[in-house]
Amino acid sequence: MTFSPQTRQRFGVGCFSAGLLLTALACGILASHARLFSQKRDTAVMIGTQLPKLKSTVSLLAASVAAEQMFARQALAAREEQASVYVLPQSSPGPRVVKTLQELSLALGKLGSLRFEKLMFDPAVSDEGSIKKLTGHLTVRGSLQDTARLLTILGFGGDMMVRDAITPADQELFLRQTEASAPLSLPAAEDFLYLDLIEYASDPDAHEQRLLADMSVDTASALRAMLLSAGLADVRSAFTGIAPSLKERNLWPMPLFDVRSVTRDQDRWTVEFVTYGR
Amino acid sequence: MLIFGAVFCLMSVALTYVVSPDRFPVKVGENTVRLKDLEDEERRLKAAYAELTEARARLLQSADAPVLRQVETLRSMVVPIGSVLLGIEDVRRGFRIADADPVALSTVRYDGERRSVAIGGDVRDTAGRSMQILASFVDGLRSLPSVASVSEPEYRATPLTGGGTSSPFAVTLILR
Numbered sequence: 001m002t003f004s005p006q007t008r009q010r011f012g013v014g015c016f017s018a019g020l021l022l023t024a025l026a027c028g029i030l031a032s033h034a035r036l037f038s039q040k041r042d043t044a045v046m047i048g049t050q051l052p053k054l055k056s057t058v059s060l061l062a063a064s065v066a067a068e069q070m071f072a073r074q075a076l077a078a079r080e081e082q083a084s085v086y087v088l089p090q091s092s093p094g095p096r097v098v099k100t101l102q103e104l105s106l107a108l109g110k111l112g113s114l115r116f117e118k119l120m121f122d123p124a125v126s127d128e129g130s131i132k133k134l135t136g137h138l139t140v141r142g143s144l145q146d147t148a149r150l151l152t153i154l155g156f157g158g159d160m161m162v163r164d165a166i167t168p169a170d171q172e173l174f175l176r177q178t179e180a181s182a183p184l185s186l187p188a189a190e191d192f193l194y195l196d197l198i199e200y201a202s203d204p205d206a207h208e209q210r211l212l213a214d215m216s217v218d219t220a221s222a223l224r225a226m227l228l229s230a231g232l233a234d235v236r237s238a239f240t241g242i243a244p245s246l247k248e249r250n251l252w253p254m255p256l257f258d259v260r261s262v263t264r265d266q267d268r269w270t271v272e273f274v275t276y277g278r
Numbered sequence: 279m280l281i282f283g284a285v286f287c288l289m290s291v292a293l294t295y296v297v298s299p300d301r302f303p304v305k306v307g308e309n310t311v312r313l314k315d316l317e318d319e320e321r322r323l324k325a326a327y328a329e330l331t332e333a334r335a336r337l338l339q340s341a342d343a344p345v346l347r348q349v350e351t352l353r354s355m356v357v358p359i360g361s362v363l364l365g366i367e368d369v370r371r372g373f374r375i376a377d378a379d380p381v382a383l384s385t386v387r388y389d390g391e392r393r394s395v396a397i398g399g400d401v402r403d404t405a406g407r408s409m410q411i412l413a414s415f416v417d418g419l420r421s422l423p424s425v426a427s428v429s430e431p432e433y434r435a436t437p438l439t440g441g442g443t444s445s446p447f448a449v450t451l452i453l454r
Contacts, residue, residue, distance in 0.1 A: 015279065015280040016279045016280070018280050018283065019279030019280035019281070019282055019283035019284070020279065020283065021283065022280070022283030022284050022286065022287040023279075023282065023283040023286055023287070025283075025287050025290075026283070026286040026287040026289070026290040027290075029287070029290040029291060029294060030290050030293070033290075033293065033294045033297075040313055041313075043313065044311070044313045044316055047316045047317065047320050048309070048311065048316055050320075051316065051319060051320060051323070054320070054323045054324070054327070055323060057327065058323050058326050058327050058330065061327065061330045061331070061334070062326075062330055064334070065330050065333050065334050065337070068334065068337050069333075069337065072337060076342075076343055076346075079343070079346060080342070080343045080344075080345055080346055083343075083345045083346050083349050084345045087345075087349050088345050088348055088349055088352070130348070131348065131352070144363060144366075144367050144383060144386065145364070145367050147363070148360050148361075148363035148364040148367060149360065149364065150360070151359055151360030151363060152358070152360030152361055152364060153360070154360065155356060155357075155358045155359065155360045155361065157356075158349055158352070158353050158356075159353070164353070234358075234361055234364075237364075238360070256349065256352050256353060256356065257356075258352075258355065258356050258357075258390075259356075259357065259359045259360075259388070259390060260390040260391070261387070261388055261389055261390055262359060262363075262386060262387065262388035263386070263387050263388075264384075264385055264386035264387070265385075266384070269386075276352055278345070278348075
């Protein structure tokens with residue numbers, strides 16, 4: 001079989017063109033593969049830099065869930081009962097407020113110049129759904145310092161655990177800092193937040209020391225400073241010299257104490273407040 | 279050319295399968311890792327995160343603590359007025375020097391509905407700089423973390439009989 005010169009020429013041109021196309025295709029495949037290498041490298045760097053933060057978040061969440069599970073198993077029922085009896089009682093919160101206020105004024109009177117003058121409750125209790133509001137008026141005599149201290153303690157009314165005295169954002173920051181600088185202490189940090197508030201306030205140094213004992217000096221100092229600025233400094237300064245007697249007489253937790261107004265007339269202070277029942 | 283093109287194309291295709299980026303380690307920071315290992319680790323952590331978030335949601339739903347939940351809601355509305363007053367007192371005491379206590383507070387009125395604290399008093403200075411001390415006192419109040427704003431008082435300096443000046447003031451602090 002012979003081919004004409006024209007056919008042979010066309011066949012040759014066709015083969016050459018096909019060869020060129022295949023070469024161009026091969027170059028395209030290699031260029032695309034090189035781009036893929038570059039993209040994969042960038043992806044690896046991105047994942048690599050995000051992984052440590054993701055690991056930290058998962059670690060924190062695991063510790064939180066473990067602590068919440070432990071709390072739910074062991075302590076939730078007890079705290080719910082405590083809240084039902086003392087913080088948001090079905091009976092009037094008035095008597096418990098009176099007892100705690102008198103104990104506080106006795107203690108603050110010894111430590112400073114505060115004198116309890118009068119405490120009155122409005123006869124009418126307002127109903128707001130499942131919550132009953134009891135309005136009261138308290139009159140004390142004393143310096144701004146002593147009265148402010150009394151109001152600070154009353155402001156912790158309803159707080160049962162250390163975590164109740166710290167905002168959720170500050171709790172998260174504390175746990176994150178613990179996880180970053182002393183990860184083995186994370187469970188102890190969670191337990192610290194669930195500690196009974198009056199138990200902590202009775203001996204804050206001992207409880208903090210227990211938490212920070214296994215950490216380096218720098219880490220312990222930084223975490224202690226964080227806890228103090230998050231609200232525990234107020235707990236310490238308010239309850240110093242007072243917490244043990246409140247604990248001994250079973251006067252804490254006390255009902256929620258919501259101050260509505262404060263008026264000062266020389267050394268006489270009149271405080272209007274609301275406390276709650278169910 | 280056809281044979282060259284065909285062989286080149288076949289080899290390129292073979293190369294993309296044999297020389298895969300997943301097989302080669304990548305330097306991330308100080309570590310050298312394989313991309314596949316990184317992707318597997320990321321998948322594992324994301325799965326763990328999803329599982330833990332679900333476990334926490336189940337815990338919150340099943341937690342039978344209606345009173346504690348009510349307490350949490352009510353507690354979020356309480357204003358820590360005691361801490362605010364202590365903060366004001368700390369600022370006031372910051373101006374003490376030896377026996378001199380230039381800033382005196384005579385009136386304090388807290389309104390919970392308006393979240394405002396109105397204070398009034400008097401600044402006295404034997405050197406005649408009572409307005410400067412008052413201005414610094416107002417600045418100190420502004421720096422308190424729980425204070426959103428402080429009204430500007432009227433500034434006046436009244437001469438005192440024994441020398442120096444007195445600047446009575448009334449300011450209102452709006453709380454955050």
